[in-house]
Amino acid sequence: MDPALLLLYMLVFPGFLFLLGYAFFLQFVDRKVSARMQARVGPPLLQPFADFVKLLGKEVITPRGVDGKTFGAAPLLALAAVMTAFLYVPVIGGSPLAFEGDLILVLYLLTLPTIVLFLVGWLSRNVFAALGGVRAVTQLFIYEVPFYLVLLGPALAAGSWSVSSIVEWEASNLWFAALQPLGFVIALIGLQAKLERTPFDIPEAETEIVAGPWTELTGRRLALMRLTMDVSLVVGSALIAALFLGGPLLPWPVEPAWFGAAIGFLLFLAKTLGILLVLSTIKMAMGRIRIDQLNAFGWKYLASAAMIQVLAVLLLKGWSIP
Amino acid sequence: MAEVVVPIGPQHPALKEPVNFKVVADGEVIVRLELDVSYNHRGIEKAAEARDFVRVVPLLERVCGICSHSHTTVFVKGIEEAMKVDVPPRAQAIRTIVAELERMHSHLLWLGVAAHEIGFNTLFMWTWRDREAVQDMLEEITGNRVNYGINEVGGVRRDLKPAVINAALARLPLLEQRIATYADMASRERTMLMRFQGVGKLTKQQALDLGAVGPTARASGVDYDVRNDDPYLSYPDVPWKVVTDDHGDVFGRTLVRVGELREGLGIVRHCLENLPGGPITTKAPRAAPRAEVLSRYEAPRGELVHFIRTNNTDKVERLDIRTPTLANWTSVAVSLVGQNLADIPVIVAAIDPCLSCTSRITVVDREARRTRTMDWEELRAHGIRFYREKEGS
Numbered sequence: 001m002d003p004a005l006l007l008l009y010m011l012v013f014p015g016f017l018f019l020l021g022y023a024f025f026l027q028f029v030d031r032k033v034s035a036r037m038q039a040r041v042g043p044p045l046l047q048p049f050a051d052f053v054k055l056l057g058k059e060v061i062t063p064r065g066v067d068g069k070t071f072g073a074a075p076l077l078a079l080a081a082v083m084t085a086f087l088y089v090p091v092i093g094g095s096p097l098a099f100e101g102d103l104i105l106v107l108y109l110l111t112l113p114t115i116v117l118f119l120v121g122w123l124s125r126n127v128f129a130a131l132g133g134v135r136a137v138t139q140l141f142i143y144e145v146p147f148y149l150v151l152l153g154p155a156l157a158a159g160s161w162s163v164s165s166i167v168e169w170e171a172s173n174l175w176f177a178a179l180q181p182l183g184f185v186i187a188l189i190g191l192q193a194k195l196e197r198t199p200f201d202i203p204e205a206e207t208e209i210v211a212g213p214w215t216e217l218t219g220r221r222l223a224l225m226r227l228t229m230d231v232s233l234v235v236g237s238a239l240i241a242a243l244f245l246g247g248p249l250l251p252w253p254v255e256p257a258w259f260g261a262a263i264g265f266l267l268f269l270a271k272t273l274g275i276l277l278v279l280s281t282i283k284m285a286m287g288r289i290r291i292d293q294l295n296a297f298g299w300k301y302l303a304s305a306a307m308i309q310v311l312a313v314l315l316l317k318g319w320s321i322p
Numbered sequence: 323m324a325e326v327v328v329p330i331g332p333q334h335p336a337l338k339e340p341v342n343f344k345v346v347a348d349g350e351v352i353v354r355l356e357l358d359v360s361y362n363h364r365g366i367e368k369a370a371e372a373r374d375f376v377r378v379v380p381l382l383e384r385v386c387g388i389c390s391h392s393h394t395t396v397f398v399k400g401i402e403e404a405m406k407v408d409v410p411p412r413a414q415a416i417r418t419i420v421a422e423l424e425r426m427h428s429h430l431l432w433l434g435v436a437a438h439e440i441g442f443n444t445l446f447m448w449t450w451r452d453r454e455a456v457q458d459m460l461e462e463i464t465g466n467r468v469n470y471g472i473n474e475v476g477g478v479r480r481d482l483k484p485a486v487i488n489a490a491l492a493r494l495p496l497l498e499q500r501i502a503t504y505a506d507m508a509s510r511e512r513t514m515l516m517r518f519q520g521v522g523k524l525t526k527q528q529a530l531d532l533g534a535v536g537p538t539a540r541a542s543g544v545d546y547d548v549r550n551d552d553p554y555l556s557y558p559d560v561p562w563k564v565v566t567d568d569h570g571d572v573f574g575r576t577l578v579r580v581g582e583l584r585e586g587l588g589i590v591r592h593c594l595e596n597l598p599g600g601p602i603t604t605k606a607p608r609a610a611p612r613a614e615v616l617s618r619y620e621a622p623r624g625e626l627v628h629f630i631r632t633n634n635t636d637k638v639e640r641l642d643i644r645t646p647t648l649a650n651w652t653s654v655a656v657s658l659v660g661q662n663l664a665d666i667p668v669i670v671a672a673i674d675p676c677l678s679c680t681s682r683i684t685v686v687d688r689e690a691r692r693t694r695t696m697d698w699e700e701l702r703a704h705g706i707r708f709y710r711e712k713e714g715s
Contacts, residue, residue, distance in 0.1 A: 127329070
């Protein structure tokens, strides 16, 4: 790819600029859909952006005894990590930056925000934030194992560790949502837990521990951390769309190339929005469970089911390739 | 994690009113807690001594925003008893209608709050939307949404016109349907069951020992309801039953309140359909003879007690208010121990605390980091000294 085009891909479309815009849009859709389900009116289209700008202008308060530089850098690190992850997820076709093993990189980068939240909670010198941080990391150990396992399922079946190659495999064969339905469901549950949305909003349970690790975040730090979660939502749903729903590729070739890219982009939008609708419905239909209940649920059922899924993939693959 | 002290309140998102718990937790499990009420002293009991029986009723209406009708009814009931005034049956029925509507809006509000405490905001939004139907009925009947201003010594201040009765009756079927939906949700929705069942256990013996009242006691199998045990208003004439439950946990308290929603709706419907004729008020004397009355009333949160001493004047000599929340606090302190940190909000909310009714004065010494409570004599002496120094006499 032409270096100038590559730069355009990274910075403008479908890279960072589009990503930020789409993150705000998904937040809007999430809030609007939730509001309608709760018989409320909901925010206007630009509300998420307005909230972001407003928070940027607010005073930044550093708690006494907290290292302001580390505290301020943490949200930036989280945001940078999830934005980088987006570059390897197919949006209008395979990613030009794809390499063998980028799936692992994306998963790793997607985990960073949770680690950062734990750090922020621990650094805050605030009992609610510390408790929330401990909860965040406990929750990480519960959902991350099944989430990783089921996302590796498509990679094992397609014989590639690159998201873009898995999408190509799906274009010539079948969607993994049909081949590995159990894995698809667990991936959705894992994403819900990763994004700390009800019923897994345990680390930031408002009525219990104020805002958990977020308690001492103010001004632009809070704005950036919220943006990180929105971007995580985009990357997470795009990743699941790519791994399980065939991403932006059609099973047959489309000419000319620009038309194919446009179709791919529309497919991307439709699939990520569909996933968001599922996540929002789960969020609205349930209350928050306790961390011990999540522990029992995660390790007893989710992890076992994920292992069964991976075992089934391995066995079937061994069967078909003698 | 080692033992940590988690301060809940006086300002906390789970609390709508100021109260303070110092919760000592070992990781996520609560070891013990210290309870500190009284951030919101308003001196209403004292103010009541300075107003005659006409002016004191609007004041008492403002003890609590949710059970405003409870406080006025229990007071006028006591004064009428002291004056030996017979209230016309139509007035009694109208008071009953408002009382049960108040119970319904309070319980709907509670259901929403309990759902919100476990992060189930959809139910919160839904119940509060349907609570509006009850509030609209109250507004049509009394003219107000919160402080109804319907009671006076000797009767009620507004009559029910046939149009209002028909409008209220027309609203009931939809409300009945919604209540059935919530009853269904409360007993079947999975996350609610996970968070409510077995949480905040209070045995029947504990409930009796700690003097728990209202839905908190009834959910532990204590069959105590002032409406039944010491009947007043129109309750003896209306078919209804006391709702009890044997679960003894937050789940049981939910079932009791949902059951009372149903019963309340039945009582309102019966009273509206069989409203007795006649006047709505009798002329009460201006002064009450010397008497001491203990007036009891089943408020939405439990037994509400007004102790009234009159002294041949048109003012009360002493008014003492014992709110149901005060009676229920100790049961919270017991049922919290050994529970999860995450369960504090829902256990506290399960007694439906109404804090500003409950507060007594507390002194906080910021230098010594101590708090203590002032008793009445001390407070009186302090007040006299304070104003003497201020006035410079």
